[in-house]
Amino acid sequence: MIRTTVRALAALALIALVAPRALSTPQKAPPQTPGAKPAMAQEGATGPKLTDAQKISLAMSAGPEAISAKATIVDITNPSATEFRQLRAGTNGWVCYASMEVPKCLDKVCQKWLDARMNKKDLEVEGTRIC
Numbered sequence: 001m002i003r004t005t006v007r008a009l010a011a012l013a014l015i016a017l018v019a020p021r022a023l024s025t026p027q028k029a030p031p032q033t034p035g036a037k038p039a040m041a042q043e044g045a046t047g048p049k050l051t052d053a054q055k056i057s058l059a060m061s062a063g064p065e066a067i068s069a070k071a072t073i074v075d076i077t078n079p080s081a082t083e084f085r086q087l088r089a090g091t092n093g094w095v096c097y098a099s100m101e102v103p104k105c106l107d108k109v110c111q112k113w114l115d116a117r118m119n120k121k122d123l124e125v126e127g128t129r130i131c
Contacts, residue, residue, distance in 0.1 A: 052075075055073070055087055059073045059087070059099075061103055063096055067096075070090055072095045073096050074086050075097075076098060077098055093108050094106065094107050112124075
């Protein structure tokens, strides 16, 4: 029963993270000059190269300023990396992730959930939380 509840909450959390981006108004691509390569072809298959400052800004966009201003910032823009790189240390227990798909900010409990999910471990539930 608890496992089913945790899975249901995980599914709701995923929807909560993805839905706002999916429902937002798409932005128009900048005009291309004739014969120019598309941006992805210019930058490579992994997407555009961002500076650390741009990655920090991207990660901070995932949460309210009151949280993201003091959060640890981690770069996860390279999905093939074996380890993610910390761009800035934080002081409030939150971590904001710079991601090309969906930047996100997670508190300690949600970080624990993400770790269990990514590493296929059982999650020790300590209370009700929506991540």
